[in-house]
Amino acid sequence: GAGVSQTPSNKVTEKGKYVELRCDPISGHTALYWYRQSLGQGPEFLIYFQGTGAADDSGLPNDRFFAVRPEGSVSTLKIQRTERGDSAVYLCASSPENRREQYFGPGTRLTVT
Amino acid sequence: QKEVEQNSGPLSVPEGAIASLNCTYSDRGSQSFFWYRQYSGKSPELIMSIYSNGDKEDGRFTAQLNKASQYVSLLIRDSQPSDSATYLCAVLQGAQKLVFGQGTRLTINP
Numbered sequence: 001g002a003g004v005s006q007t008p009s010n011k012v013t014e015k016g017k018y019v020e021l022r023c024d025p026i027s028g029h030t031a032l033y034w035y036r037q038s039l040g041q042g043p044e045f046l047i048y049f050q051g052t053g054a055a056d057d058s059g060l061p062n063d064r065f066f067a068v069r070p071e072g073s074v075s076t077l078k079i080q081r082t083e084r085g086d087s088a089v090y091l092c093a094s095s096p097e098n099r100r101e102q103y104f105g106p107g108t109r110l111t112v113t
Numbered sequence: 114q115k116e117v118e119q120n121s122g123p124l125s126v127p128e129g130a131i132a133s134l135n136c137t138y139s140d141r142g143s144q145s146f147f148w149y150r151q152y153s154g155k156s157p158e159l160i161m162s163i164y165s166n167g168d169k170e171d172g173r174f175t176a177q178l179n180k181a182s183q184y185v186s187l188l189i190r191d192s193q194p195s196d197s198a199t200y201l202c203a204v205l206q207g208a209q210k211l212v213f214g215q216g217t218r219l220t221i222n223p
Contacts, residue, residue, distance in 0.1 A: 031209060042117075042201050042213025043157065056210060091156055100145045100164075100205055104156045 002027065004105030006092050012111045013082055021077040021108045023092030031095040032075050033102060034067055035059075036088045043091055049075060082112045114139055117204050119214035128223050132189040136202030136214055139183070145205035146178060146185045151216065152198045161187060192221045 005024045013019050025032050031050050035043035045059040049069045057067070064082075069075040079086055089109050093102040118137050126132040134148075145164050149157035163169045163176040163185065175188040185204075189196055199216040206212050 033209065033211075035211075040121075040215065042203070042215050043211070045210045045212070048209050050209075056207070059210070089156075095209070100209075101147070101159055101162055102209075102211060103159060104149075107156045 004092055004094050004103060006090075006105040006108050008108060009106065010109045010111075012113060014113055015082060015084060017082050017112075019079050019082055019110065021079075021090050021110070023075045023077070023105060025073065025075070025092070025094030026096075026103060028096065029094035029103075030072070030097040031102075032069060033093045033095075034075070034077050035091040035093065035104075037091055037107070038088045046077070079110075082110075084112045086110060087112045115214075116140065116206075116212045117202055117214040119200075119202050119217045121215055122218040123220055124217055125220045125222060126192050128192060128194060128221055130192055132192045132196065132219055132221070134187040134189075134200050134202075134217050134219065136185045136187075137183055138185070138202075138204045138212075140204065140206065141180075141183060143180075143183075143204045143206065146176070147203040147205070147211070148174075148176060148185075148187045149201040149203060149213075150198045151201055157201055189219075194221045194223055197221045 034046040037043040048056040064080045089107040093104045148161040161176040177186045201216045202214040203211040
């Protein structure tokens with residue numbers, strides 16, 4: 001079946017602009033996660049949704065970052081007033097209900113110039 | 114001390130040999146452990162999960178877990194050039210948050 005999809009695959013934006021990154025999880029998966037990966041590092045947790053609600057947003061670096069999942073499926077990660085330090089690959093993952101394994105999408109490479 | 118530690122490598126192994134990748138973690142209460150493979154420019158791909166002490170085998174891959182010593186390892190038998198990638202160790206923290214090591218870069222030499 002289809003895996004996790006993310007759009008866009010690449011996003012270049014200017015410092016100070018607003019961006020939205022989209023994630024479409026595997027069909028039927030109830031849990032959705034956002035991670036961020038910088039070059040040479042492992043992914044870092046940002047936020048986790050169980051259904052429509054954010055069950056754990058402890059990894060969001062500051063209030064410029066926000067994520068929603070209004071209907072319990074597709075999620076959007078929103079970044080306001082982007083900074084050069086936000087440049088990274090943003091990864092989305094999903095899990096079936098009551099399972100611990102997380103499956104990653106292809107990621108969105110964000111470059112802030 | 115980092116929560117999950119891996120040797121960044123690079124680890125170079127001849128084709129056909131066994132590649133051994135190691136990972137240590139700091140949270141003694143951790144219960145769930147994962148190995149992901151990441152090719153250059155691609156996203157992490159789940160290859161093994163392990164939840165109980167001992168060995169778990171899947172094809173050429175064997176994951177080993179020792180909770181008392183707080184380490185997890187991944188063995189790749191009969192290594193192939195296509196196994197060349199970065200291997201990420203991840204530990205589940207709390208309900209669903211994965212904490213990753215920085216990854217070990219593995220190169221299989223033909």
